[in-house]
Amino acid sequence: MKSFVIHSVHAACMTANDLGLQANAAVAIENGQIAWVGSTTSLPDRFRSWEQYDGEGKLLTPSLTDCHTHLVWAGSRAGEFRQRLHGASYADIAAQGGGILSTVKATRAATENELFAASLPRAQALLSQGVGHIEIKSGYGLSLVDELKQLRVARRIGAQLPLKVTTTLLAAHALPPEFKDDADGYIEHIIADILPAAVDQGLAEAVDVFCENIGFTRAQTERVFQAAQAHGLPVKLHAEQLSDQDGSALVAHYQGLSADHLEYLSESGIRAMAAAGTVAVLLPGAFYFLRETKLPPIDLLRQHGVPIAIATDANPGSSPLVQLPLMMHLACSLFRLTPEEAWLGVTRHAAAALGDQGQGTIAVGQRADLALWNLSAPEEICYEFGINPLHSLWIAGNQVS
Ligand SMILES: O=C(O)CC[C@@H]1NC(=O)NC1=O
Numbered sequence: 001m002k003s004f005v006i007h008s009v010h011a012a013c014m015t016a017n018d019l020g021l022q023a024n025a026a027v028a029i030e031n032g033q034i035a036w037v038g039s040t041t042s043l044p045d046r047f048r049s050w051e052q053y054d055g056e057g058k059l060l061t062p063s064l065t066d067c068h069t070h071l072v073w074a075g076s077r078a079g080e081f082r083q084r085l086h087g088a089s090y091a092d093i094a095a096q097g098g099g100i101l102s103t104v105k106a107t108r109a110a111t112e113n114e115l116f117a118a119s120l121p122r123a124q125a126l127l128s129q130g131v132g133h134i135e136i137k138s139g140y141g142l143s144l145v146d147e148l149k150q151l152r153v154a155r156r157i158g159a160q161l162p163l164k165v166t167t168t169l170l171a172a173h174a175l176p177p178e179f180k181d182d183a184d185g186y187i188e189h190i191i192a193d194i195l196p197a198a199v200d201q202g203l204a205e206a207v208d209v210f211c212e213n214i215g216f217t218r219a220q221t222e223r224v225f226q227a228a229q230a231h232g233l234p235v236k237l238h239a240e241q242l243s244d245q246d247g248s249a250l251v252a253h254y255q256g257l258s259a260d261h262l263e264y265l266s267e268s269g270i271r272a273m274a275a276a277g278t279v280a281v282l283l284p285g286a287f288y289f290l291r292e293t294k295l296p297p298i299d300l301l302r303q304h305g306v307p308i309a310i311a312t313d314a315n316p317g318s319s320p321l322v323q324l325p326l327m328m329h330l331a332c333s334l335f336r337l338t339p340e341e342a343w344l345g346v347t348r349h350a351a352a353a354l355g356d357q358g359q360g361t362i363a364v365g366q367r368a369d370l371a372l373w374n375l376s377a378p379e380e381i382c383y384e385f386g387i388n389p390l391h392s393l394w395i396a397g398n399q400v401s
């Protein structure tokens with residue numbers, strides 16, 4: 001692995017609560033890690049013989065982390081989108097077999113290779129936007145064979161592309177037809193069969209549940225969390241998306257990595273998250289696409305010091321938007337986050353939501369996952385949309401674009 005220096009950049013190091021901007025900075029990279037960060041003018045002699053990369057005053061940040069995606073799916077829900085625009089209701093569409101279960105049907109029918117071929121371009125798109133770490137959930141298989149198939153495809157994406165993939169078991173995403181009207185039975189199947197198999201095959205690094213009035217109850221969620229804990233896996237939760245199920249307090253009780261969506265989050269849930277260090281993952285794409293009107297309690301999250309992350313929630317039903325910089329734009333435009341919060345939301349805090357403490361920063365000892373941007377100010381990526389501002393991307397010190 002080569003050693004080199006990127007110099008003459010505005011480095012956004014992503015310190016605890018701000019961008020940590022350093023003008024005319026230099027970063028020395030050795031063996032895929034950051035070896036030194038400081039002013040270009042004070043570069044130590046031992047680095048001066050290394051290959052020098054002139055950043056020409058551009059903005060250098062950590063590469064981006066998309067900490068919440070359902071990236072592996074087959075089929076399309078574009079037809080439902082057209083039906084709804086012609087006046088069909090969700091109930092009409094569900095009655096015709098649409099919704100999540102139509103994606104489950106297509107994902108089950110796809111071979112592993114077909115699923116990989118359908119999903120790889122989505123990861124390639126994120127990589128082209130400067131994303132170096134993606135979380136990929138299961139949740140469209142809803143059976144032992146098909147949940148493991150999804151997770152294997154997620155692993156293959158990480159093997160095929162120069163980016164890091166973190167996998168999450170979300171078997172408790174919806175009720176499969178085989179367990180119609182028997183949600184408790186399905187939860188027991190997850191606990192007895194799907195989760196142990198995913199653990200035995202090293203396919204899951206966290207466990208997630210859709211805790212919602214149209215998903216699984218708080219009690220069913222807790223059964224899954226107890227099983228995940230018994231297997232030594234951390235938990236995260238689709239929480240308070242459409243109602244307040246007090247799921248955020250539950251995932252915080254289990255020292256969960258994150259609570260995600262959070263439009264209906266209460267202050268007691270926020271207090272629990274703050275005490276546990278649970279990250280608030282906001283998903284403005286789903287809010288926008290579903291035309292939600294209830295904003296997450298951003299000011300309360302700020303007051304209680306809960307770290308805020310932002311992710312695509314890329315999925316065919318509520319956020320068919322595989323574009324992380326767009327989420328920064330929507331987070332500022334719709335949720336009124338500041339550009340600084342948006343940047344921290346796709347770097348440092350997003351990495352923390354995946355248990356990758358310290359990643360998503362430019363600091364000595366961190367993996368050299370770095371992005372150089374054609375931006376003269378950080379806020380430009382939140383303000384304008386359409387032209388890809390990525391200039392260069394390094395993952396573990398290897399230049400990938
Ligand atoms: O409609 C889909 O395919 C997924 C919807 C998605 N899943 C979830 O738990 N919340 C959502 O918005």
Ligand SMILES: [Fe+3]
Pocket residue numbers: 068070238313315
């Ligand atoms: Fe989601």
